[in-house]
Amino acid sequence: MGARVTLAEVAKEAGVSPPTVSKVLNGRSDVSSTTRVKVERLLEAHGYRRRTSSPSRSPLVELVFHELDSVWAMELVQGVETAAKANRATVVLTRSGTRHAPAPDWIEGVLRRRPLGVVLVFSSLPAEMKHRLRSRDIPFVIVDPAGDPDPDVPSVGSANWAGGLAATRHLTDHGHQRVAIITGFEDMLCSLARLDGYRSAMTMAGLTIDQRLVRFGHFDVQSGFEHGMDLLAGPDRPTAIFAGSDLHALGVLEAARVRGLRVPEDLSVVGYDDVPLAQWSSPPLTTVHQPLRHMAEEATRMLFRPDGPGRAAQRIELASHLVVRQSTAPPEGGAAGA
Amino acid sequence: MGARVTLAEVAKEAGVSPPTVSKVLNGRSDVSSTTRVKVERLLEAHGYRRRTSSPSRSPLVELVFHELDSVWAMELVQGVETAAKANRATVVLTRSGTRHAPAPDWIEGVLRRRPLGVVLVFSSLPAEMKHRLRSRDIPFVIVDPAGDPDPDVPSVGSANWAGGLAATRHLTDHGHQRVAIITGFEDMLCSLARLDGYRSAMTMAGLTIDQRLVRFGHFDVQSGFEHGMDLLAGPDRPTAIFAGSDLHALGVLEAARVRGLRVPEDLSVVGYDDVPLAQWSSPPLTTVHQPLRHMAEEATRMLFRPDGPGRAAQRIELASHLVVRQSTAPPEGGAAGA
Numbered sequence: 001m002g003a004r005v006t007l008a009e010v011a012k013e014a015g016v017s018p019p020t021v022s023k024v025l026n027g028r029s030d031v032s033s034t035t036r037v038k039v040e041r042l043l044e045a046h047g048y049r050r051r052t053s054s055p056s057r058s059p060l061v062e063l064v065f066h067e068l069d070s071v072w073a074m075e076l077v078q079g080v081e082t083a084a085k086a087n088r089a090t091v092v093l094t095r096s097g098t099r100h101a102p103a104p105d106w107i108e109g110v111l112r113r114r115p116l117g118v119v120l121v122f123s124s125l126p127a128e129m130k131h132r133l134r135s136r137d138i139p140f141v142i143v144d145p146a147g148d149p150d151p152d153v154p155s156v157g158s159a160n161w162a163g164g165l166a167a168t169r170h171l172t173d174h175g176h177q178r179v180a181i182i183t184g185f186e187d188m189l190c191s192l193a194r195l196d197g198y199r200s201a202m203t204m205a206g207l208t209i210d211q212r213l214v215r216f217g218h219f220d221v222q223s224g225f226e227h228g229m230d231l232l233a234g235p236d237r238p239t240a241i242f243a244g245s246d247l248h249a250l251g252v253l254e255a256a257r258v259r260g261l262r263v264p265e266d267l268s269v270v271g272y273d274d275v276p277l278a279q280w281s282s283p284p285l286t287t288v289h290q291p292l293r294h295m296a297e298e299a300t301r302m303l304f305r306p307d308g309p310g311r312a313a314q315r316i317e318l319a320s321h322l323v324v325r326q327s328t329a330p331p332e333g334g335a336a337g338a
Numbered sequence: 339m340g341a342r343v344t345l346a347e348v349a350k351e352a353g354v355s356p357p358t359v360s361k362v363l364n365g366r367s368d369v370s371s372t373t374r375v376k377v378e379r380l381l382e383a384h385g386y387r388r389r390t391s392s393p394s395r396s397p398l399v400e401l402v403f404h405e406l407d408s409v410w411a412m413e414l415v416q417g418v419e420t421a422a423k424a425n426r427a428t429v430v431l432t433r434s435g436t437r438h439a440p441a442p443d444w445i446e447g448v449l450r451r452r453p454l455g456v457v458l459v460f461s462s463l464p465a466e467m468k469h470r471l472r473s474r475d476i477p478f479v480i481v482d483p484a485g486d487p488d489p490d491v492p493s494v495g496s497a498n499w500a501g502g503l504a505a506t507r508h509l510t511d512h513g514h515q516r517v518a519i520i521t522g523f524e525d526m527l528c529s530l531a532r533l534d535g536y537r538s539a540m541t542m543a544g545l546t547i548d549q550r551l552v553r554f555g556h557f558d559v560q561s562g563f564e565h566g567m568d569l570l571a572g573p574d575r576p577t578a579i580f581a582g583s584d585l586h587a588l589g590v591l592e593a594a595r596v597r598g599l600r601v602p603e604d605l606s607v608v609g610y611d612d613v614p615l616a617q618w619s620s621p622p623l624t625t626v627h628q629p630l631r632h633m634a635e636e637a638t639r640m641l642f643r644p645d646g647p648g649r650a651a652q653r654i655e656l657a658s659h660l661v662v663r664q665s666t667a668p669p670e671g672g673a674a675g676a
Contacts, residue, residue: 058447058450058451060430068412068415068416068419069412069416069614071614073412074406074407074411074412077406077411077415077431078406078407081406081431081432081433085433090430090431090432090447090451091430091431091432092398092428092429092430092431093415093419093428093429093430093431094419094428094429095419095423109396109428112396113396113428221617221618247618250618250619250620251618253620254618254620254621254622256620257620257621276407276409277615277618279559280559280585280588280589280592280615281588281619281620282588282591282592282594282595282619282620283592283595284592
């Protein structure tokens with residue numbers, strides 16, 4: 001691995017003073033962009049890593065979202081807050097970028113704030129951001145409810161295939177034969193994993209899959225409602241729907257109401273996630289519990305390990321389990337294909 | 339008002355060095371508690387105020403909750419985040435204490451973090467905390483969905499009486515005569531204000547109020563369900579229920595389902611808050627929109643005013659308005675008293 005390069009050596013090679021390198025490391029704005037780029041390249045080329053984080057005035061854990069209005073968000077905030085507090089740290093919450101990466105200006109802010117570590121709710125992080133965080137010795141972990149992890153970053157997810165299997169088996173065990181699935185987009189691994197769990201459960205029950213009963217869409221209420229309205233329109237409607245999120249399931253409940261069908265007497269519905277609203281729906285929702293709070297806690301704890309989450313990317317997958325409430329029941333005689 | 343006392347004068351009077359006073363001001367832990375108490379008392383006695391906040395490494399706005407799992411919480415986070423970002427600041431989120439005040443250890447953390455300002459989701463703040471924040475020139479504002487403001491602290495609320503009036507008038511205008519209300523505890527001003535709005539609307543419609551139809555409880559789903567089950571049990575059940583929160587309303591929807599009543603055909607339901615789940619319920623909920631996000635934005639903006647939110651306590655009350663969705667309709671013939 002060779003000897004570690006020092007700040008002074010980087011300064012000399014860049015032809016600037018050590019304080020200037022220090023400013024770049026701290027994300028300060030009083031450095032020209034030419035100098036910044038030159039110094040960053042040298043830091044990267046030499047694999048520079050700050051030896052120890054300077055103790056910040058008050059220890060912070062930074063939690064980064066791309067959207068704050070998802071029903072997951074508060075579950076994750078609670079998990080991070082609990083684990084941060086246990087380590088006497090406070091949570092900084094930022095919103096930036098898209099599902100794929102934080103916006104470019106985000107990284108400058110992080111370098112100025114110098115948190116003890118960063119928890120990202122994203123599926124990936126650009127190489128340049130990874131490098132900049134590593135060179136400042138700021139550990140980072142991805143919490144990934146979408147199950148689509150960057151192989152180069154430590155991450156915490158949950159068992160999507162097993163969740164899809166459990167949801168579908170619950171329905172086939174009740175005697176349902178026409179079981180539909182509404183899941184997320186085909187380019188999200190979590191959607192594919194849950195769909196494959198559904199397929200395996202159907203096959204295990206000796207049932208064939210009607211492709212018209214397999215639907216993809218956004219993970220929102222509207223998408224659940226639209227697919228629900230369509231699925232429940234015909235005479236050969238399904239007697240059960242496995243909805244890929246609790247929001248999908250709420251949309252399906254509303255579609256059932258509009259179509260004049262009772263849940264669970266005429267239609268069984270299983271959701272996914274078990275966010276708080278799942279127990280508040282009418283009827284309360286049978287759903288797959290994705291341990292979002294626990295995932296966020298686990299990710300935050302990784303930041304506080306003596307060796308950090310490590311460069312060797314680590315993937316932790318927590319178990320999901322089915323929570324049976326009142327939206328599922330055996331099909332009433334003759335409902336299937338009636 | 340007299341001349342302002344300096345840090346050196348406080349140090350001299352306390353018999354300690356100026357750096358020690360500075361440590362107390364910054365919430366540092368390396369000061370004995372005897373010294374801390376002595377210095378704090380002198381700071382308070384002299385009405386000391388730091389002349390300017392030292393620029394923090396990265397500007398922070400601190401948002402303090404006593405619980406993170408309320409359905410409001412994410413709305414408020416979004417409002418604070420938006421206004422903070424517009425002012426190039428980042429949000430620190432802390433959870434502490436009860437509805438009435440943050441825990442005692444919270445204040446030490448704030449003094450160390452030195453945010454540009456603090457937004458509290460509480461109804462009051464102990465005098466000692468107010469003093470300590472003021473002496474460090476850290477402005478603070480209370481966002482107060484409960485409508486129960488500390489008269490000595492700037493706060494942002496919303497119009498609860500007008501909201502109760504609008505909800506009830508919507509029902510009486512539809513021809514409902516037996517209208518029940520489920521509201522929060524009697525010691526919360528927001529509950530009383532909404533109840534008074536209900537009473538005025540009933541009186542304006544020439545209706546008498548049946549005291550059995552006036553219910554108090556927690557603002558949660560379970561409370562709505564229990565009162566709903568009870569209200570909907572008898573033959574002289576109400577044809578409409580004004581639920582004091584959207585969670586109450588979800589509980590009422592479930593009670594109606596269990597009692598075999600259709601909403602809105604057999605029972606009209608109005609909620610309060612208009613949190614996102616109100617549009618996802620089945621049927622989508624008619625509810626009073628409390629502008630939670632806007633309230634949090636407004637509170638955060640107050641921190642950035644050149645003169646801060648000011649010592650003279652200011653109360654801003656934002657308008658609420660009714661959002662009509664599908665949970666309300668005229669009563670079906672003979673439903674009342676049938």
